[in-house]
Amino acid sequence: MTINPNSARDKASILIEAMPYIRRFYDKTIVIKYGGNAMTDDHLKNCFAQDVVMLKLVGMNPVVVHGGGPQINDLLTRVGKQGEFIQGMRVTDRETMDIVEMVLGGLVNKEIVNLINQHGGRAVGLTGKDGGFIRAKKMFLKSEEHNEQIDIGQVGEVTEIDPELVALLDTRDFIPVIAPIGVGDNGEAYNINADLVAGKLAETLKAEKLVLLTNTPGVLDKQGNLLTGLTESKIHALVKDGTISGGMLPKLASCLDAVRNGVNTVQIIDGRVEHALLLEILTDAGVGTLIRAEATPPII
Numbered sequence: 001m002t003i004n005p006n007s008a009r010d011k012a013s014i015l016i017e018a019m020p021y022i023r024r025f026y027d028k029t030i031v032i033k034y035g036g037n038a039m040t041d042d043h044l045k046n047c048f049a050q051d052v053v054m055l056k057l058v059g060m061n062p063v064v065v066h067g068g069g070p071q072i073n074d075l076l077t078r079v080g081k082q083g084e085f086i087q088g089m090r091v092t093d094r095e096t097m098d099i100v101e102m103v104l105g106g107l108v109n110k111e112i113v114n115l116i117n118q119h120g121g122r123a124v125g126l127t128g129k130d131g132g133f134i135r136a137k138k139m140f141l142k143s144e145e146h147n148e149q150i151d152i153g154q155v156g157e158v159t160e161i162d163p164e165l166v167a168l169l170d171t172r173d174f175i176p177v178i179a180p181i182g183v184g185d186n187g188e189a190y191n192i193n194a195d196l197v198a199g200k201l202a203e204t205l206k207a208e209k210l211v212l213l214t215n216t217p218g219v220l221d222k223q224g225n226l227l228t229g230l231t232e233s234k235i236h237a238l239v240k241d242g243t244i245s246g247g248m249l250p251k252l253a254s255c256l257d258a259v260r261n262g263v264n265t266v267q268i269i270d271g272r273v274e275h276a277l278l279l280e281i282l283t284d285a286g287v288g289t290l291i292r293a294e295a296t297p298p299i300i
């Protein structure tokens, strides 16, 4: 059927289509990871902010965790430094850490907060230092060949998230917008991959859904076809044969952690599509890659 958006009947049917989704997600927490690669142009950023406000207005509790990898790279280049990644994690020396905090906790966080507020929401920006709510410790990577530890500087892994601050904001209908910076036992700042924070936060908040917006249609096979219904064993096979690499590695690791720990649905979607978030949550047209627990039957 072709939908004519000018016809009253078709407009109504689009709205009615949203009803089961609104019912399902009403009063539920939805953690949204907004990747730096999906923050490409102003129009898309405005669409994203409108979608978040819409979800809040229909009674859901959206919590935004944002990245900003490309935006950090831009500032590093301006100060004459080159960004370096190992296994999808930025090598973070002290100077880089300062830039990460400036970009994530400052520029990117406040831009998203401002956009949501301009569209009628009430967003509040946080980093893990606020209320000390994201605790972290130093992360070491394992070298694939020699099983040795690789030190990548001030990069952290989440040890604990205190859900109270987010819950408090929720009671007053604020929308939390969270930058992935954690705080260590001695007050030191850690640069944490935003996917890892989003996954852990979804678990801690017992979110109904985790949605990750990025710059691909989802997880693709070697021919570029979209894959969905991915389970742990399928993901391991795709990592082993080199289909999955770079930034997709931490993304899928945190998706798997989230489904293992009680988040009902985890979906990677294309943030370059206008209103991708709204389409994913409120319509039958949601696309992208669904990640599911091994034993769960496919949702559709």
Ligand SMILES: Nc1ncnc2c1ncn2[C@@H]1O[C@H](COP(=O)(O)OP(=O)(O)O)[C@@H](O)[C@H]1O
Residues within 6 Å of the ligand: 034, 035, 036, 037, 038, 067, 068, 069, 195, 213, 214, 215, 216, 218, 219, 220, 221, 243, 244, 245, 246, 247, 248, 249, 251
């Ligand atoms: N199998 C795959 N399917 C899709 N993307 C992949 C795959 N393997 C690696 N990637 C890379 O992962 C990137 C997404 O991760 P990342 O750059 O960290 O995005 P974000 O900033 O949204 O977190 C894609 O742009 C792509 O370059």
Ligand SMILES: CC(=O)N[C@@H](CCC(=O)OP(=O)(O)O)C(=O)O
Residues within 6 Å of the ligand: 034, 035, 036, 037, 066, 067, 068, 069, 070, 072, 088, 089, 090, 100, 155, 156, 180, 191, 192, 193, 194, 195, 247
């Ligand atoms: C340790 C680490 O790699 N941290 C990331 C944090 C930002 C991020 O994750 O941004 P995206 O979601 O846009 O990739 C970084 O420094 O780029």
